[in-house]
Amino acid sequence: MKRARIIYNPTSGRELFKRHLPDVLVRLEKVGYETSCHATEGPGDATKAARQAVLREFDLVVAAGGDGTINEVVNGIADQLHRPKLGVIPVGTTNDFARAIGVPRSIEGACEVIATGEPVPIDIGCVTNEDKTRYFINIAGGGRLTELTYEVPSKLKTMLGQLAYYLKGIEMLPSIKATEAQIEYDGKLFEGDIMMFLVSLTNSVGGFEKLAPDSSLNDGLFDFIIVKKTNLAEFIRLVTLAARGEHINDPHIIYTKANRVKVHSPMQLNLDGEFGGMLPGEFVNLYRHLEVIMPKDKAEQVRTGR
Ligand SMILES: Nc1ncnc2c1ncn2[C@@H]1O[C@H](COP(=O)(O)OP(=O)(O)OP(=O)(O)O)[C@@H](O)[C@H]1O
Numbered sequence: 001m002k003r004a005r006i007i008y009n010p011t012s013g014r015e016l017f018k019r020h021l022p023d024v025l026v027r028l029e030k031v032g033y034e035t036s037c038h039a040t041e042g043p044g045d046a047t048k049a050a051r052q053a054v055l056r057e058f059d060l061v062v063a064a065g066g067d068g069t070i071n072e073v074v075n076g077i078a079d080q081l082h083r084p085k086l087g088v089i090p091v092g093t094t095n096d097f098a099r100a101i102g103v104p105r106s107i108e109g110a111c112e113v114i115a116t117g118e119p120v121p122i123d124i125g126c127v128t129n130e131d132k133t134r135y136f137i138n139i140a141g142g143g144r145l146t147e148l149t150y151e152v153p154s155k156l157k158t159m160l161g162q163l164a165y166y167l168k169g170i171e172m173l174p175s176i177k178a179t180e181a182q183i184e185y186d187g188k189l190f191e192g193d194i195m196m197f198l199v200s201l202t203n204s205v206g207g208f209e210k211l212a213p214d215s216s217l218n219d220g221l222f223d224f225i226i227v228k229k230t231n232l233a234e235f236i237r238l239v240t241l242a243a244r245g246e247h248i249n250d251p252h253i254i255y256t257k258a259n260r261v262k263v264h265s266p267m268q269l270n271l272d273g274e275f276g277g278m279l280p281g282e283f284v285n286l287y288r289h290l291e292v293i294m295p296k297d298k299a300e301q302v303r304t305g306r
Contacts, residue, residue, distance in 0.1 A: 002060065004028050004087075005053040006037035007046050007073055009065035013091045017064050020107045024064075024089070031115045033060065040069065050076025053084060060085045060293075062114060064107075066092015067138055071272035078124060078135040078289065085291045087114035094273065097138045099209070100202030100217070102298030118299040121288035122217040125201055129269060129281025136201070137290075142267040142279055143196030143227070144176045178229035181265045185224050185258040193229035199261050199283045200225065210245025214257070217302050220287035224261055226254040259285050 006024065008017050021037065028035045038049040046063070050073040053061050061084045063073040070088060077083050089110040090098035101122075103110050125136040178193035200212040200223040212223035230238065230252050241247040248255040261283040269276040294302065 001034045002032055003056075003058045004033040004035045004060040004062060005049070005056075005058045005084075006035060006062040006064060006089075007040065007049045007053070007069070008037065008063075008089075008091075009040045009046065009069040012065040012069060013093050017089070017091045017107065024062075024107065024111050027111045027115050028062075040065070040072075044072065046072035047076040050074075051080075053077075054080045054082060057082060058084045060087055060114075062087040062089060064089035064091055066090070067094060067097050067272050068092065068274050070097050070137060071135075071274065074124060074137050074290065075135050078126070078286075079133070083290060085119045085293060087293045089114070097202065097272075100138065101292055101294045103294065113295050114293050117293045117295050119291040119293050120218070120299045120302050121291050122302070123201055123220055124286050124289045125199060125222065126284045126286050127269065127271065127276065127281050128284075129279055130277045132277065134271060134276055135286075136271045136276075138202055138272045139198055139200045139270075140272070140276065140283060141196055141198040141270045142263060143179050143181075143194055176235075179265070179267050181226075181263065181267070183226070183264070184260075184262040185256065186260060190226055190254065195227040195230060195235065197227070197261075197263070198223075198225040199258075201285075211242055211247075212255075213245045213248065216305060218288050219257075219305075220285055221257040221259055222261065222283065222285050224254075224256050224258040228252045228254070 010018055025035050040046045046069050050061055054077055061073060063070045088098050088103050089107055090103060090105060103113050125140055127134055127140055178195055181194045183190045183197060200215055202217065203209060203212050203215040215223040234252065238247050238250060238252060241250060247253055263279045263281055267279050269279050269281060
């Protein structure tokens with residue numbers, strides 16, 4: 001019998017998952033999984049629980065939480081030889097990763113995907129900084145602007161959802177300063193002042209679904225974006241363009257693909273929305289490294305690249 005381990009964050013998003021847990025267990029048992037679960041107790045716990053699931057040779061690990069929880073689960077699996085398949089139940093605030101792989105917001109819908117969907121190997125990101133190696137599934141970035149994700153208080157997120165990020169963004173905008181950066185990407189070198197850089201695996205970032213419009217989940221390449229120094233008015237204009245995916249031709253933007261990105265300058269690193277230590281560091285795209293369960297039509301689309 002196949003075995004599934006559900007790792008859920010009881011504090012994610014609007015804190016609803018626990019009530020639905022019995023239904024999720026029943027649904028997975030019905031499609032042949034012997035299922036057990038683990039409620040996370042604090043930062044880092046989902047990584048430990050995922051590592052335990054690897055050691056105990058589970059076939060499937062389901063991450064139920066926000067992007068932070070999924071990131072932690074992936075960090076418990078990614079450097080192992082035996083890697084269970086990953087299922088996702090998005091109950092966080094932004095859920096960028098779930099959106100990128102076509103998993104619906106409802107717990108019932110996401111559970112149905114795990115029960116009836118297909119595993120597809122997708123790329124994940126690996127970053128080495130501060131003598132540590134960490135993994136990400138959605139996005140990494142640096143520059144003052146990316147820091148707003150961890151300045152949003154958890155209570156506010158529970159109450160307001162994604163709106164909390166936008167409110168914080170508006171509050172922070174006037175104080176955002178450019179950062180001096182030296183960045184190598186696939187043999188090219190950028191030197192100059194930046195608002196932020198992003199190393200993206202999916203097209204869905206911070207609720208902006210067209211931020212990296214050409215991204216592919218399984219081409220072995222990051223979508224790499226540099227937002228050069230702008231003034232406030234230019235920056236606000238860029239944000240409105242980004243909502244429609246029209247920012248990529250703007251002269252303040254570098255938008256390209258890269259397999260490796262090396263940041264030489266000191267700045268804070270944001271990994272999937274959480275603080276990831278200080279740069280310098282190097283990002284590498286790990287080609288089709290993790291099997292993730294997605295809806296059948298999405299799986300077909302990812303496989304065929306259409
Ligand atoms: N029992 C717990 N109490 C407090 N924090 C926890 C607990 N379990 C896990 N965490 C931490 O909460 C962090 C954020 O959780 P998660 O990403 O699941 O939800 P979120 O913050 O609502 O969503 P998003 O990341 O989409 O904003 C995790 O990275 C984890 O470190």
